Amino acid sequence: MKPGGWFDRRGWSDIIVGVPYAWAIVFILAPICIVTALSFAVPVLNSPPYQFVHTWPFVSIASFQRLFTDSIYIRSFSVSLFNASIATVLCLLIGYPMALGLTRVSKAANRVLLMLIVLPFWTSFLLRVYAWIGLMGNNSWFNRLLTVLYNILVPQAWHLANIQIMYTNFAVIFVVVYSYLPFMILPLYANLEKLDRTLDEAAMDLGSRPYQVFLDVTLPLSMPGIIAGGLLVFIPSAGELVIPSLVGNMSDPMIGAIISQEFGLNHDWPMAAAISVALLFVLVVPLMAYTRYQSRAEAGGAP
Amino acid sequence: MGDPDRQSPTPPGRASDRFISVRNVAKRFGSFTAVDGVSLDIGKGELFALLGSSGCGKTTLLRMLAGFEQPSSGQIFIDGEDMAGIAPYHRPVNMMFQSYALFPHMTVEKNIGYGLKHERMAKSERDDRVAAMLDLVQLRDFARRHPHQLSGGQRQRVALARALAKQPKLLLLDEPLGALDKKLREQTQFEIANIQYETGITFVVVTHDQEEAMTLASRIAIMDRGAIRQLDTPKNVYEFPGSRFVASFIGSVNLFDGELVRIDGDFADVAVPDLGITLRALRRGDLRGKGRLTCAFRPEKVHMSRQKPDGMGNTIQGVVLDFGYFGKDSLYRIKMATQALVRVNATNDLRAGDDEIVATWEDEVYLSIDPKAIMIFEDEA
Numbered sequence: 001m002k003p004g005g006w007f008d009r010r011g012w013s014d015i016i017v018g019v020p021y022a023w024a025i026v027f028i029l030a031p032i033c034i035v036t037a038l039s040f041a042v043p044v045l046n047s048p049p050y051q052f053v054h055t056w057p058f059v060s061i062a063s064f065q066r067l068f069t070d071s072i073y074i075r076s077f078s079v080s081l082f083n084a085s086i087a088t089v090l091c092l093l094i095g096y097p098m099a100l101g102l103t104r105v106s107k108a109a110n111r112v113l114l115m116l117i118v119l120p121f122w123t124s125f126l127l128r129v130y131a132w133i134g135l136m137g138n139n140s141w142f143n144r145l146l147t148v149l150y151n152i153l154v155p156q157a158w159h160l161a162n163i164q165i166m167y168t169n170f171a172v173i174f175v176v177v178y179s180y181l182p183f184m185i186l187p188l189y190a191n192l193e194k195l196d197r198t199l200d201e202a203a204m205d206l207g208s209r210p211y212q213v214f215l216d217v218t219l220p221l222s223m224p225g226i227i228a229g230g231l232l233v234f235i236p237s238a239g240e241l242v243i244p245s246l247v248g249n250m251s252d253p254m255i256g257a258i259i260s261q262e263f264g265l266n267h268d269w270p271m272a273a274a275i276s277v278a279l280l281f282v283l284v285v286p287l288m289a290y291t292r293y294q295s296r297a298e299a300g301g302a303p
Numbered sequence: 304m305g306d307p308d309r310q311s312p313t314p315p316g317r318a319s320d321r322f323i324s325v326r327n328v329a330k331r332f333g334s335f336t337a338v339d340g341v342s343l344d345i346g347k348g349e350l351f352a353l354l355g356s357s358g359c360g361k362t363t364l365l366r367m368l369a370g371f372e373q374p375s376s377g378q379i380f381i382d383g384e385d386m387a388g389i390a391p392y393h394r395p396v397n398m399m400f401q402s403y404a405l406f407p408h409m410t411v412e413k414n415i416g417y418g419l420k421h422e423r424m425a426k427s428e429r430d431d432r433v434a435a436m437l438d439l440v441q442l443r444d445f446a447r448r449h450p451h452q453l454s455g456g457q458r459q460r461v462a463l464a465r466a467l468a469k470q471p472k473l474l475l476l477d478e479p480l481g482a483l484d485k486k487l488r489e490q491t492q493f494e495i496a497n498i499q500y501e502t503g504i505t506f507v508v509v510t511h512d513q514e515e516a517m518t519l520a521s522r523i524a525i526m527d528r529g530a531i532r533q534l535d536t537p538k539n540v541y542e543f544p545g546s547r548f549v550a551s552f553i554g555s556v557n558l559f560d561g562e563l564v565r566i567d568g569d570f571a572d573v574a575v576p577d578l579g580i581t582l583r584a585l586r587r588g589d590l591r592g593k594g595r596l597t598c599a600f601r602p603e604k605v606h607m608s609r610q611k612p613d614g615m616g617n618t619i620q621g622v623v624l625d626f627g628y629f630g631k632d633s634l635y636r637i638k639m640a641t642q643a644l645v646r647v648n649a650t651n652d653l654r655a656g657d658d659e660i661v662a663t664w665e666d667e668v669y670l671s672i673d674p675k676a677i678m679i680f681e682d683e684a
Contacts, residue, residue, distance in 0.1 A: 201371055202404035204391045206418030206469065216417070220408050 032280070038273035039063055049267045063274035073258065073275065080255040081282070083169060084238035087176040088184075091233045092226065094177070095184035099225075100218070102185075103192045114189075117182050125179065129246050132175050136165040136247065171247040172254070176237045183236075184229040191225025192218070227290050235283050255279055321380070322347035322505060323368070323473060328377030329529075330363050337363040339529035340377070345522075350499050350506045352520030354513060356552075360529040365475050365509045369398045382472050392421075395472040399479055403462035405450040411461050412437065412446040418469040436464040439498060456487045463495070467502060474499075476508045480515050492518050513553050517541070525549055547680040550599045557605075557645050561598045566590065570674060573598050577643035583616050584677035597680040602634065603648035604676035609662060611669050618671040621645065623662050635662065637670060645670060 040059035041050040053060050067073050102113055120128060135142040139162075147162050165171050195218065203213040241256035248254065253261075255275065262272035323345040330338040338360040345351045353361040366372045367379060370391035379386040381395060397418065405414050416433045424432075437443045440460035450458055459482070466474055479495060480488045496519055499506045510516050516523050517537040524534045532552075533545045544550035551558060561573040564581055571586040575598055582598055612618060621637035624644065628651075635647040647670060649662075662668050 196402070196404065198400055198402055198404040199406060201391070202398075202400055202406070203417070204371075205369060205396075205398045206465070207392045207421040209390075209392055212421070217406060 035273045035276050038269055039277045041270045041273075043268045043270050045267075048269070050269045060270070063268075063270045064278075066271065067274050067278055073255075076253050076255045076258045077278075077282070079169070079252060080238050080240075080279075083173050083176065083244075083254060084234050084240075087173050087180065087237050088230050088234040090173070090177045091181050091184040092230060095181055095188055095229065096222075096226075099185050099188035099192050102189050103195075117185055120182070126242070128179070129175055129243060132171075132178065133166065133247060136171055136174075138162045138164065138166070166247055167249050169249060169252070172240075172244045172249075175243045175247055176240060179243065180233040180237055183232040187228040187232060188222065188225040191222050191228070195221055224294065227293065231287060231290060234286065238283060239279060322349075322382060323507070324378075324380040325364070325368075326378045326380070328364070328367060328374045328379060330360070330367060330372060331375045336529050338367070338374075341526075341529070341531055342377075343524055343531060343534060345505060345507065348503045348505055350496065350508065350519055350521050352508045352510060352516035352523045353526055354510055354516040354523050355526035356511055359526040361509045361511075361526050362477065364526075365398075365477055365507065368473065368507065369396055369475055370394045396475060397466040397469055397471040397473075398475040399462045399466040399477065401477040401481055403450075403458050403482075405458060405461055405465070407450055410447050410449055411442060411453070414450070414461055415465045415468050417465065422469070432468060436468050439467070439501075440464045455482055455484075456491065459483060459491065460494075463498070467498070467504065470502075471504060473505045473507065476506060478510055478512075479508060480512070481510070488515070495519060517553075525552060527552075544599075544678065547597050547599065550678060550680065554601060555646065556599045556601055559598045559643070560595065562595055563590070571679060573679065577641055578619050578639055578645070579641050580617070580619055582672070582677055583674045584679050585675045587679055590679060590681070594681070599678040599680065600672050600676050601648075602646040603632075603650075604672065605645065605647045606671045606673075607635065607637075607647050607649055607662065608669050608671075609666060612671050616671075617674060617677070618669055619645075620667065620669055623664055623666045623668060625664065626662070635668075637668060 037052075038050060040061070040063075041052050042060045042062065043049055044051045052058065098117075102110055105113065134140060137143060143162050143165060146165075150163060165174075199217050199221070200213050203217045204210070208216060239256050240254060241260055244254045245257055245260075248257075250257070259272050259275050259279075262268045262275065321344045325341055325343045328338060328341050329336065341360075341364060353364060355361045363372060367374050368381075368386075370386065370389060370393075373388070386394060406417065409417065412433050415436050416429055419429045419432060433446075434443075437446055440463060442457060442460055442464070445453060445457060445461075450461065453461065459479070463476075463479070466476075476495070480491055483491060492515060495506075506519075508516065508519055510519075517540075520537060522534065523537055523540050525532045525540065527548060533540055533549045535543075535545075540549065541553050544553060547558065550556050559575045559577050561575040561582065564572040564574050566572075566586060567583075569586055571584050571590055572581050573584055573596065574581045584598065606612070619639060621639045624636045624638040626633050626635040630651070632648055632650045635649060637645045637647055639645065
């Protein structure tokens with residue numbers, strides 16, 4: 001080592017590489033380990049409200065057994081996955097044309113539109129959800145407008161006074177789609193923007209009409225963007241807690257509310273931990289599928 | 304510079320065929336005129352080149368033939384059919400893109416077969432066509448590869464095969480050799496010419512590379528600022544350029560301002576102050592009277608010797624300023640007494656080291672130019 005040069009380039013690069021690893025270990029890996037350990041404990045009426053088993057095999061799978069037998073957990077898992085799937089598909093259906101449109105407009109328009117897409121982030125997320133609560137409520141002008149339109153379209157139901165939107169699964173999906181749409185649009189846009197437009201011309205030159213060009217060229221080449229955007233919407237919306245607790249049907253809760261209930265109301269930390277671990281598995285599976293798709297794509301196919 | 308006498312195996316197309324006919328076509332983008340009233344006819348089975356520097360409008364013209372752009376005015380006919388308003392996917396035209404534009408998510412055979420997908424064609428027939436195309440470009444063993452697993456030359460051949468698979472009436476090639484290295488380029492240009500000959504499809508090549516245009520094409524249109532400056536065979540374009548622009552664009556040339564002194568039968572005498580002599584040149588048919596004009600002669604048409612040649616006109620004396628040795632030939636820059644520079648190309652047909660032939664720095668040399676090799680242009684730039 002050079003005299004005085006105790007801190008060389010290698011030292012810097014170790015730090016730069018090390019910081020994110022340390023971050024991941026302390027704030028991601030360690031909590032996962034703690035939660036996993038908790039899920040194998042038993043609840044006690046004490047502080048802290050759990051206890052590890054002192055006899056062989058030192059773990060209790062009681063929480064997991066309840067998870068797979070008690071219908072409330074299975075039901076809320078399916079509600080969560082259903083809501084998240086519908087929301088992801090809707091985000092894709094709404095976001096794809098928007099992302100594609102962003103790549104086809106002039107530079108000036110592109111900048112304005114991108115700005116508009118990220119603009120809602122400047123307002124508090126809670127404030128925006130409350131705004132929707134105001135709009136969806138039974139006495140709002142928005143609800144009345146929808147009611148009138150519904151009554152005109154379906155005259156048999158002319159007596160309908162208002163449409164119940166609040167406290168339904170529909171409201172949850174609706175607000176989730178609204179909240180997570182930018183997370184679908186932005187990765188899709190980043191992907192579509194990179195695509196070589198000459199490929200579209202080549203396909204058209206070889207006899208493809210515009211819709212065939214889209215199906216044969218644009219859509220398959222944007223698959224990485226679709227998957228990235230889909231995961232960014234699906235994963236957080238499956239575990240969503242705030243939106244369903246504000247606008248959702250509390251008698252048919254999503255899994256986030258159940259976890260919160262077990263932790264807070266029931267003081268059953270091992271149960272909450274077991275649900276969290278199960279949720280982690282459910283969400284990690286699609287992520288692993290994505291990584292596999294990506295590595296396969298890099299090895300021999302799509303870019 | 305390639306040998307101007309070398310020609311593609313295609314017989315020069317007869318313009319009277321009018322297989323492809325471009326009639327007074329212009330294309331304006333806002334206030335910019337990319338193509339300015341171009342008219343040309345291309346015969347069936349011809350290998351035609353559009354040659355020009357970047358921004359001359361050649362690519363825009365190509366894109367109008369492909370249907371990616373619509374002419375602002377004028378008409379384009381392909382095999383007698385007016386192409387106005389006909390979409391690219393309905394034209395009997397295919398294009399080989401400069402970047403090749405191969406579909407990265409498809410294998411070589413899927414790429415080649417892509418255009419056949421939309422044709423009503425039995426699967427076996429389609430497979431046969433793809434196999435024939437793979438054979439044509441010698442890529443049979445690479446059918447299952449993806450484009451990113453191929454070399455540049457292989458990608459180029461996939462692009463060519465894909466464009467040929469639909470057996471178009473017209474094939475457009477945008478800088479077909481631009482992305483290849485020099486060795487591969489030479490080989491490929493003969494391959495393209497052979498494929499064109501075998502398939503009999505009309506090719507239009509766009510290029511900025513004059514060697515590419517000259518070796519490939521049976522006729523060349525030289526474009527500049529949206530207009531065609533000359534349209535002729537490679538040999539005529541080189542040996543009989545119609546203007547000072549074309550003469551200096553194709554190959555290298557010595558250009559000198561001069562003044563017509565007299566016309567003597569088939570010859571014209573031109574006083575060239577920069578050379579300090581009156582050059583005798585073959586008279587062009589339309590040359591009349593007196594006036595300022597440009598004298599031009601190609602470096603390889605100058606005969607250089609260290610002894611004063613006997614009985615030859617157009618002889619000037621100078622000193623070797625410097626020279627570049629290229630192996631098969633050398634380019635000399637000879638300084639005249641007037642300080643003007645003349646470029647001379649001398650073939651190294653004897654082994655180097657032979658002091659009697661090869662001139663070197665500071666050597667006094669005599670340059671003589673055959674009157675037939677001197678070109679006269681009135682369009683003084």
